[in-house]
Amino acid sequence: MLMIAARRLHDLHHARRGVALLEFALALPVVLTIGLCAVELCNFGVQQLRLSQATQxxxxxxxxxxxxxxxxxxxxREADVNEVIGGLRRQTEALGVxxxxxxxxxxxxTKDGAQWIHWQRCVGLKRGPGYxxxxxxxxxxxxxGSTFRGMGDPAKPVQxxxxxxVIFVEINFDYQPLLPTFFLGNPKLQQTAAFIVRDNRLLEEGVRDPVPQVKQRMTCDRYTV
Known part of the structure; x- marks a missing residue:
């Protein structure tokens, strides 16, 4: 019996079958985690890019x-603003901005020599600070003498x-992860863009709503899709 046991121990010591499978099983959690993180980071970058393009x-x-x-x-006109917002919805349909x-x-x-937000229009369900x-x-x-110096980075505001x-657009968006949130969490993305109005626009009138009037003006007291 002792000889048989010793022989089996000797055979077991020199056995190499299953070594690769064992190594794969040990490495799988690490490799899988790194791969999933890479996929999530790529998704994060793509959403940032799409959001930036939509904002611009x-x-x-x-x-x-x-x-x-x-x-x-x-x-x-209000109809023009609504039409452009409709285009934004189509462009960001996959993100659900x-x-x-x-x-x-x-x-x-500008008004009285100071920067001035003449009018704003908004769309989106999210509300409160950060949105x-x-x-x-x-x-x-x-x-x-107003302390309002412009929009954007306080150190170098857009004026x-x-x-x-200048049309200044700000989008605040909840990142939509592909995987459970413990990989990157659920960060808030922000993109801004500013373009100067190049046509001879009637600035004094702001946004007009001539007949036929739009059914819904996208004022910032509304929170709609």
């Missing part, structure tokens, strides 16, 4: 849109030149 497109479109008047000027975030469009202008604009509200500024307007 929205600001550019609002800075261009409008209807020509007989006086060789351009008039911005208006469901999972908040979009704020501001017309930054509503963190750079100002409609009517901010516009008085001589409108005299007798012109």
């Amino acid at each position: 497109t929205l600001a550019d479109n609002i800075s261009r849109v409008g209807v020509d008047t007989n006086a060789a000027t351009q008039q911005l 208006t469901t999972n975030g908040r979009v704020t469009i501001s017309s930054l202008e 509503d604009s963190s750079f100002g509200r409609e009517g901010d500024g516009g008085t001589s 409108a030149p005299d007798r012109a307007a």
Whole structure:
């Protein structure tokens, strides 16, 4: 019996079958975790890119849109704003920006020698700090000596030149993970973009709503998809 036991121990000591399988089983959790993290990081980067492109497109479109008047000027209408917002919904349909975030469009202008938010339009269900604009509200500024210096980075704020307007767009969005949130959590993404209005827009009138009027004005007191 002792000889048989010793022989089996000797055979077991020199056995190599299953070594690769054992090594794979030990390495699998590490390799799988690294692979899943890489997939989540790629998704994070793609969502950031799509959000950035949507923000820039929205600001550019609002800075261009409008209807020509007989006086060789351009008039911005509520219907024009709603149409551009409809395009944003289509562009960001895969992300669900208006469901999972908040979009704020501001017309930054000058008044009495100060920066001024003439009007704002918004869309999106999310509300509260971190979703509503963190750079100002409609009517901010516009008085001589105002502390409101512009929108964006406080150190280098975006400012409108005299007798012109800058369309400033801010999107705050809840990142939508592919995998459980313990990989990257559920961070909030923010993108901003600013485009100067290049046409001879009637700035004094703001956003007009001529007949036939739109059914829903996208003012910032509304929280809709």
